[in-house]
Amino acid sequence: MSKSTSTFPLSIGPTHPAFKEPVKFSFEVDGEKIVRTDMDFGYTHRGIEHVARERNFIQVIYLLERICGICSVSHPMAYCLAVENAAGIEVPPRAKYVRTIIGELERLHSHLLWTGVAAHEIGFDTLFLHTWDIREKVMDCLELLTGNRVNYAMLTIGGVRRDIAPEHYGILEETLDYYRELYNRTREILLEDLTVQMRCRDIGVLTYEDAVALCAVGPTARASGLPKDVRIDYPCNAYPDIEWLRPASPRDIGKEPRGDVFDRMIVRVLEMKQSVEIVGFCLDNMPDGEIVVESKAIKLINQLKKVKGDGLGRYEAPRGEVAHFDILDEREGPAQIKVKAPTYSNAAAWAVMFNGAEIADIPIIAASIDPCIACADRMTVIKNGCGGLSFTAEELHRLSVEKQKRIKATCGNS
C-alpha cells in the first residue's frame, strides 16, 4: 500500500460509539477529508449457517430469528418462503395476510429505530428520544400480537403460529390511527429541520449509476432513484393484492432523488406511511380460514423429509432484499442454507459514499444504509488474522464454483 505524506490513517472500529455493531473501517484521511476507504467485517460471525445444518426444519426458524434482533421477521420469512418453494407448499390466504401485517409492523418499528439512531449520529438526541418514544406503540402492538417485543416466533413453514384475534383488530386500528396522526408532525421534524438538512443534504451521495452497478438494495437503492422493491418486483404474501403499492421515492413528495443521506431519510419516512397503509389494507381485507397447512411439527418435518430439491426465498426486509437459498435433501433439516442479507449488498456502496466525505460525516453515512452487521457477517478469517486475505473476483468465483460442487456431491444432487 503506497502511503501519501499528506494523508494519515484513521481506523474506526471494530468498537466505536458510532457503530452499534462491530465493523472496522480503515480510512486514509487528508485533513478532514476521506480519500480512501477499506472495510473489515467478520467480528460478529457466529457460524449460524453451519449450526442450521445440524437442526431440524422447525428449530432452524427460531435460530434464524436470532441472526439479528431487528430483522427477526425478515430472516424466518425468507427461510419459510424458500422451504415452501422447495417443497411446493401453498400457504393459506389468511396466513399470508397475518405474515404481511407482522412484516409491515416490523418495518415500521425498524424505520423508527433507524431514525433515532441516525438522529443520535448527528448529535440530535431529542429527535432520537422522540422517535424511540413513539416506537414504543408499535412495539406494544407487536408484543400483544406475538407475545414478544423482538424474536416474535410467529412464522412457521406453511403459515403462521398465531392468529390475529378479533379483539386485536380494534387495538391495531387504534395504533394505525396513532401513527397516521403523527405522520405529518414526524415528517415535519425530520424533513424540514434546518440542522438535519445541513448534516444530511448532499452527504454520502450514491448516484443512480453507482446504485445499479453496485447492486444496492432497499431504501438505499430507492433513494438513488432505483425503483427496486421485492414486495413489488417478486410479490409474496398479501402484496400481490395491494395494487397501489409502488416503490417509495423522493419523487413522491416532489423532490428529485439525489441519492444522499437525506433522500434515504425521505424514503424511510414514506415507507413508514406505506407500512401503516398496508397493515390497514390487510386488516380490512383479511380472508377467513386456516392459518397453517400443518400445525403439528413432527408431521411437518416428516413431510419435508421426503423432499429433495432446492428453493429460493426473497423478501423485502426493512433494509432491503433478504434472500435465503435452501437445499433439501431428504433429511430432518436443511442440507444447506445460504443467507444473503441486505447489508451485504449495500456494504459495497459504502466505499463510494465515503469518498470525499468529511470525518464528521462518517457516522451518519455509515448509519444511512441502516447497516445490520450481524446479518451480513457470514464468514470470518481466523487463520492469518482479520484482513489477512484478499481475493480477486475470478478467485472468488472459482472458490464458489468449487464449493457448489462440493455441496452437490455431499447432497448427492447429481
Add this chain to the structure above:
Amino acid sequence: MRELLIVIAFSLGLLVLGIFLGLFIRGIDRKFAAYFQSRVGPPLLQPFYDLEKLMIKQTIIPENSVSWIFRGAPVLALASTSVLLIYVVLPYLYYLHGSSGPFLTAGDLIVILYLLMIPAISLIAGGFASGSPYATVGAQREVVILMSVEVPLAIVVIAVAWKMSQAAGGAHPFSLLTVASNPIWTGMGPMGILGGGLLVLTLMAVVPAETGKVPFDQAEAETEIAEGLLAEYSGKYLALYGLADAVKSLAFTALFVVLFFPHGFTDLTGFRIVIAGGDYTFALDILLFIVKVIIVYTVAITAVRVAMARLKISQAAKLFLITLSMLSIAGYLLIYLDPRISGL
C-alpha cells in the same frame, strides 16, 4: 493590606460557591433537557455524584502521551476558569453591594477575553498531548472553533465598550463596573434596542461554542471521534475537566448577564428591602443574579442543545466567521447610529 486579605478571602469563598453552583446548574440543565426529551432525567445532584465517582476511579496516563502536558492541562483549565469566574463575578458583586474596593475596577473585558481562551488552549494542549488520533482530530477542531468564535465575541465586546465610552463619558469603557452600572439598554432608541438584540443573539450563539455544547461540540463529538479531546482522559483529570467545564459555563453565563442584564433589584424597582432594620437588598440581588444566570443557561445552552443537531466543523466556522460576525457588526452599527438618528 486588610482589604487585600478580604479580597482573597472573598475570591476563595466565591470559587467554592462557584464550583457548587456550577455543578448544581448542570444538574438543572440535565433535568430540563430530560423534560424536553420526555425523560425523567437524573437527580439534580447527579453532577456531584459523577464527580465523586470520577475522583475514586483509576487515572490512566496513556503511554505515548506527553505526560507533563497531559497532567498539567486539566489543572491549568480549572485554574484559569476559576480566575475567570472571580474576575467576572467579584466586581459585579462589589457593584451590587454598593461598596468600593481595590478590586472594583479590576474586571476588564479585554482580560476576560484572554482568560476565556486559556481553558480552550489547555484543552487543545491536553488533546494534542494525548497521543490519540481521536484527541488530535478533536484538538484541531477546537482550534478552529476557538479562532472563529473570537471574531463575533470581540465585536460584541467592542460594541458594548463603545456604548460604555459614550454613557460613562469615556472613563474605563472596558471595565465591568462601568458595564454593570450603565446597562446597555439605557437611553436607547428602537434602533439601538434592535442593535442590542442582535448582539444578544450573537452572544447566545457564542455561549454553546465557548462551553462546548451541541450544536458546537465538534471537539468532543461522541459519535464521531469518541469524545475527541477527552478521549484519553480518565479519573481525576477528567473530573478536573468536568469542574472546569461547570465553572466556565457559569462564568460565561454570568458574563452574559453582566453585559446585557446587569440590573439589580434596586435598579428595577427603585426601592430597597429593609426588614427589622437590616438591609436585605444585597441578598435579594444575589438571588436575582443566580436566577438570571439559570435563565440564560437554560435558554442559551439547554434549549439550544436539545433543539439542534451537531454542525460540522466547516459549517460552524462559516457560521461564526461570516453570519454571526455580520450580525454583530450590524448590531454595532445600529447602536452606533441610534443616537444620531434619534437626535435628528
